[in-house]
Amino acid sequence: MDTNIANSNLKSEDYFINMGPQHPATHGVLRLLLTIDGEIIKKVEPDLGYIHRSIEKMSERDSYQQIVHLTDRMDYLSSHINNEAVCLTVENALEIEVPERVKVIRTIIGELTRIASHCLWWGVMGMDVGALTTYFYGFRDREMINDIFEETCGARLTMNYNIPGGLMFDIHPNFVKRTKEFVAHFKTKIPEYDKLLTGNVIFQKRMKGVGILSKEDAISFGASGPVARGSGYSCDVRKYYPYSALDKVTFNEALKTDGDSLARYEVRIQEMWESLSIIEQLIDNIPEGDYKVATKAVIKLPKGEFYQKVETARGELGVFINSTGTKNPYRLKFRSPGFSNLSLLNHIAVGGKIGDLVASMATLDLVIPDIDR
Amino acid sequence: MSYFGDIYKGIKTLLTGMSVTGKVFLNNKNNSITQQYPDNRETLKMFNRFRGEVVMPHNEKNEHTCTGCQKCEIACPNGSIEIIWDRQIDPESGKKKKMIDKHIYHLGMCTMCGLCIEACPTDAILWAQNYENSVYDRTKLTKVLNQPGSKIMPGVED
Numbered sequence: 001m002d003t004n005i006a007n008s009n010l011k012s013e014d015y016f017i018n019m020g021p022q023h024p025a026t027h028g029v030l031r032l033l034l035t036i037d038g039e040i041i042k043k044v045e046p047d048l049g050y051i052h053r054s055i056e057k058m059s060e061r062d063s064y065q066q067i068v069h070l071t072d073r074m075d076y077l078s079s080h081i082n083n084e085a086v087c088l089t090v091e092n093a094l095e096i097e098v099p100e101r102v103k104v105i106r107t108i109i110g111e112l113t114r115i116a117s118h119c120l121w122w123g124v125m126g127m128d129v130g131a132l133t134t135y136f137y138g139f140r141d142r143e144m145i146n147d148i149f150e151e152t153c154g155a156r157l158t159m160n161y162n163i164p165g166g167l168m169f170d171i172h173p174n175f176v177k178r179t180k181e182f183v184a185h186f187k188t189k190i191p192e193y194d195k196l197l198t199g200n201v202i203f204q205k206r207m208k209g210v211g212i213l214s215k216e217d218a219i220s221f222g223a224s225g226p227v228a229r230g231s232g233y234s235c236d237v238r239k240y241y242p243y244s245a246l247d248k249v250t251f252n253e254a255l256k257t258d259g260d261s262l263a264r265y266e267v268r269i270q271e272m273w274e275s276l277s278i279i280e281q282l283i284d285n286i287p288e289g290d291y292k293v294a295t296k297a298v299i300k301l302p303k304g305e306f307y308q309k310v311e312t313a314r315g316e317l318g319v320f321i322n323s324t325g326t327k328n329p330y331r332l333k334f335r336s337p338g339f340s341n342l343s344l345l346n347h348i349a350v351g352g353k354i355g356d357l358v359a360s361m362a363t364l365d366l367v368i369p370d371i372d373r
Numbered sequence: 374m375s376y377f378g379d380i381y382k383g384i385k386t387l388l389t390g391m392s393v394t395g396k397v398f399l400n401n402k403n404n405s406i407t408q409q410y411p412d413n414r415e416t417l418k419m420f421n422r423f424r425g426e427v428v429m430p431h432n433e434k435n436e437h438t439c440t441g442c443q444k445c446e447i448a449c450p451n452g453s454i455e456i457i458w459d460r461q462i463d464p465e466s467g468k469k470k471k472m473i474d475k476h477i478y479h480l481g482m483c484t485m486c487g488l489c490i491e492a493c494p495t496d497a498i499l500w501a502q503n504y505e506n507s508v509y510d511r512t513k514l515t516k517v518l519n520q521p522g523s524k525i526m527p528g529v530e531d
Contacts, residue, residue, distance in 0.1 A: 066450035069486035133394055154422040154500070160486045168491060172422070196393045200386045201379070297444075297492075 014042060019357075021050050027124065028368030032345075032357075039353050044346040052372040059332040064090050064164055064299040067332065072158035074336065075370035077117040078312040080153075081110050083162035088243055089308040089319045090164040093301045100245070101289040102166045104282050107245040108179065109149070109161065111275040115186065116145040117313035118268050118275075121365045125265065126197050128362040129206050134197055141189050144182045148175065164299055166292025179283050183276055190272055198269065207262035211348040211360025214259055221347065222340035225315025226271060227364055230264035232257035237311035249281045264363040298327050314338055314365055338370040419502040424485040427454075427478050428501040429518035436526040437519055439497035441473040445489035453482040454489055473519060480506060481514035495529055 019032040029050035035043035055074060059067045064086075071082035084106050091098060123138025146156040152172040153159035161168055197203050213223070218231040228235050236253040238246045254270035256263035301323035309318040315337025322331040341364045349357045410417065419425065431437050441458040455477040463470040476498075490498055498518065508514060 062450055065448070065488060066486075069450060069484060069488070072486075133390075137397075150423060151420040152422070154420075154424045154487060155485060158485070160488075163491070168487060169422075172420075192393050196390045200390055201383045202386075 044349045055373045069160045080113045081312045085310040085319045087162045093306040099289040100287040103245040111278045114313045116142045125362045148178045165295040170291040210261045210356045221344040226267040230267045231259035249278045261363040336370045423502045425501045425503040435523045438495045438529045441471045444492040448488040448492035453479045476518040478516045
């Protein structure tokens with residue numbers, strides 16, 4: 001029998017499977033159409049739209065104060081930075097100069113958001129490659145930041161703390177104390193992260209040389225954030241186009257040149273250190289002053305086009321507003337980092353195994369509502 | 374050689390990781406954040422700024438401070454607040470005055486953005502810190518914030 005099969009010119013055919021939309025490793029409702037040959041991936045086609053809520057179109061209906069709360073629901077892990085992006089765009093268009101106090105508070109909370117996002121990513125990343133403990137450790141440390149946010153902003157995830165012209169209310173009296181506690185606590189925890197996961201041989205074998213992205217490809221796919229910096233493409237918006245109080249602090253841009261999953265992982269671990277250093281530089285001297293400048297109840301932007309980019313935990317978020325001088329934007333476009341980073345998934349996953357796809361997708365740190373908007 | 378070297382390194386890093394988890398396991402009082410909800414309902418207190426739901430405080434004379442200016446209704450991004458108002462004769466001045474009939478709040482639609490409370494000029498609506506908002510019937514999520522028979526506190530103007 002066996003010889004018959006060997007002689008009968010049997011061809012192998014491609015096999016399609018759906019990964020998602022309800023798959024734990026896709027971190028949301030992302031559907032991947034995989035074309036596989038055995039376990040080798042030949043093509044990955046992301047299928048989007050499962051959580052599309054037309055945030056850009058809804059923004060055309062809303063006033064500029066109301067748009068801010070919609071951005072919480074895009075990249076929910078860096079919601080404060082999204083809010084900040086819209087507020088900065090509106091403030092630039094109105095030519096308002098916000099008080100120094102607002103700038104510093106925005107930067108501190110932004111960096112806390114980045115750490116919280118990376119904490120969650122680290123936990124989930126470990127879980128994706130089979131280490132369940134990291135999930136609990138990442139959430140344990142993120143919980144402290146969530147408490148800070150809950151006390152100061154009123155919510156744990158969708159904070160909506162920024163308004164055009166400043167902040168909704170002043171920081172809570174406990175904010176500085178709690179943030180310092182967290183910084184001291186978290187400084188002892190990142191080495192634990194390294195011990196637990198980074199140095200682990202099994203983890204390194206899963207990550208090293210998997211999902212390689214060259215610097216040229218990172219640029220041509222429009223990658224940004226830790227994904228691009230893992231490939232040696234220096235693109236930190238905080239460094240090149242500093243906003244808020246980021247021009248007053250010194251920090252190093254985390255950069256790795258390997259371009260594989262481990263490099264992207266290390267960039268994020270490094271970024272947590274840098275964020276801690278930024279918070280430490282600012283937390284002791286929050287300037288006194290108002291927490292907002294008075295704006296008109298109905299904000300009307302001047303006629304024209306306005307653009308502002310910020311660095312979220314995932315990369316470059318751009319907000320483009322085309323205004324015709326009315327109280328709503330004529331067109332509002334978000335350039336989200338997740339969408340560009342997802343586009344290179346096919347490029348880095350082809351030729352690898354399904355397990356490698358999960359590992360490299362975890363290092364892209366996709367947030368699906370950010371991609372679909 | 375490298376095969377056995379790998380095994381050695383694997384076991385070594387595994388033990389390094391387990392030293393971390395072991396420390397957390399043995400030294401649990403500083404690291405544990407587990408909350409035994411719902412057993413801790415009595416002691417679980419939310420922060421003062423926590424956004425649970427919008428409420429309208431009334432004083433003991435069943436009076437609120439809502440003037441019916443509708444600023445919260447305009448500020449709300451998705452129409453969670455509806456104000457039904459009419460002009461009634463104010464018993465003090467004898468003039469016709471805008472007063473609320475019903476301040477309707479759809480908790481099921483509310484995104485907890487806080488813009489209504491920012492917009493309110495008389496602090497008539499505030500955040501409550503309750504966190505158990507789920508009900509079996511969604512019509513119960515539509516609430517009338519002003520109590521029946523309530524009226525505006527004397528002396529409150531926009």
